[in-house]
Amino acid sequence: MASPGPSSAPAIRPTRRLAPAAPNAAGVLPPDLLFDVLLRLPAKELCRLRAVCRSWRSLTSDPLFAGAHAARHPGPLLLAKFRDDEARVHVVDLSGSVVKRIAGPDGHELLCTRLHLACVASKGNSCHVLDPATGAAYALPESPAPEHVNHENSRDPYTFFASGRVASTGECKVLRVFNRTEFDAFDQQQLFEVFTINGGVSNAQWRARQSHYLFVEANNAAVVGGVVYFLTDCAYDLMLFFGVNTGIHPDCIASFDLGTEEWRRDIQGPISSGLSMDGANATEEYRSIWHKLTLSELKGSLVLAYHRRHQSLDLWLLTDFERGLWVKEYSIQTESAIPADEYFVKPLLVSDDGRLVIFLASTGLLLIYDPRTNSFSEVEMRRLDAVGLYTGNLLEFTRW
Known part of the structure; x- marks a missing residue:
């Protein structure tokens, strides 16, 4: 990871003519x-x-x-929400230093995005977009799309949000999921709606979109290239516990294209295809996979992280969506570096020198893994509630 400083890049002089200093202005730099x-x-x-x-x-x-x-001053910046500060989002660097603080609403979670904006949301259907450069905030409307006004899910909302940028248009969009009001209420659909942040007055309302035929794990999603990827809901794991084999694999992945605002075909992950469900032990092993998988993004590709308790962290990169091809990019021996009961291990980024930044959601820790030495180090900062990547420029005003 390049160290920021005067020697990290060649000097760049302005090509635009700057206003000359006033004559006789003592102490004023040219x-x-x-x-x-x-x-x-x-x-x-x-x-x-x-x-x-x-x-x-x-x-x-x-x-x-x-x-x-x-x-x-190259080098990644992170958007962080600390557990002891519910009201603010922080821009931090990988040394743990706080670069800037942005005020936000209390009781909101930071979405794990890779954007020039920060999104915070609550399960109670409140979502705000924050501009780290200016500190400006924009509250998205809470009212549902017209088609969902009288639906039971929207009357007693339990919501999840995901946000991403459509590369072809530059639009930033938010996907809202009205989840089931009861965990086992399989007669209720999840409702999906899209909102365009910078879409102007004509798009200043939520648009209802088709529901997926399977329940998706809305709290375990990743946005890559303007596509939101979901794992299937762990409710299918519960059904398997009661002996109901739905045929749904824990690493079955659904995807919603924010550009076309339509669902793409589901793809199968690389984990469960080699496992057999014959026998009680095999079934238990199959069930346990549901709680060891996390979706993320690395190097512009979808990543499926599989944390084997006390063993390893396997990271599979999707190399070909159409053919459903995966490549195991990392198989990291975790030993005592990652707690055995850590249920949400999320890789965030790969630095220029090959180090891997990993977020542990249960403990709120940020780790850096160095493949050259096969060692972990902890970033010294307060315990995190959530973290994402900031791709904007703090010195340049954003126009939504």
Whole structure:
């Protein structure tokens, strides 16, 4: 992971003519020199220095400066929600340092996104979009799509949200799932709706979309390339416990395309295909897989993470959706690095030097695995409630 600093990228000088300093202005730096000086400072300090004067605010907000600063200070930034701070989202770096704090509504969870925006939502049907660069917040409407107004699920909402960007149009969309009101109420459908964040007045309401024929695990979803991927609901695991073989595999994956706003065909994961369900022990092993799988995104591909208790963490990358081809990219010996009862192991990113950043949802820890030394290290920060990737620029104002 490249270390940010003055030597991390060549100096970039402005190609736009800057206003000259006023004559006889004692102590005022020439514009070109001020550009170079401010360029060396981290984003955290520049966000504070914007309050010095209008000219500094104008300079540091200029897209030219913002682009030059991003080139000079590479390295991923994370969006984090800490367990001891329910009201704010934090932008942090991989050293654990807080770069910026953004106010948000209490009691909302941070969605695991890879966007220039942050999304926070509650199970009670409240979703807000936050702009880390400006601190602006936008509350999505809570009223359902017209087709779902009188539906039981929307009258007593229990909701999940996912958000992603459509590459072909640049639109950011949110998918809302009205879940079943009762865990075992199989006569109730999950309801799905889409909202376009930057779609203008004409799209300022939720649009009802077709429900999936299987129940999906809305709380275990990943967005890759504008497609939302879901594992099947663990309710099928419960049915298997009572001896009802539905034929639904724990690594069966559904996918919803945010661009077309339609479901794609389901694909089978690489885990359960080699297992037999004959015998009590085999059935128990098959059932246990449901609670060891997590979906994520790495290097632009869908990842299925399989955490074997006290053994290993296997990461499978989907290489060909149409043919359903998977490749095991990592098989990491976890030993005592990851607790045996950790049920939600989510890989977040691969750094430029090959290190893997992993989030442990149960314990709230962020780990870095180095394949060169086969070792884990813990990022020193407060316990996390949720974490995602920030792909925007804190110095450049976002226009929704």
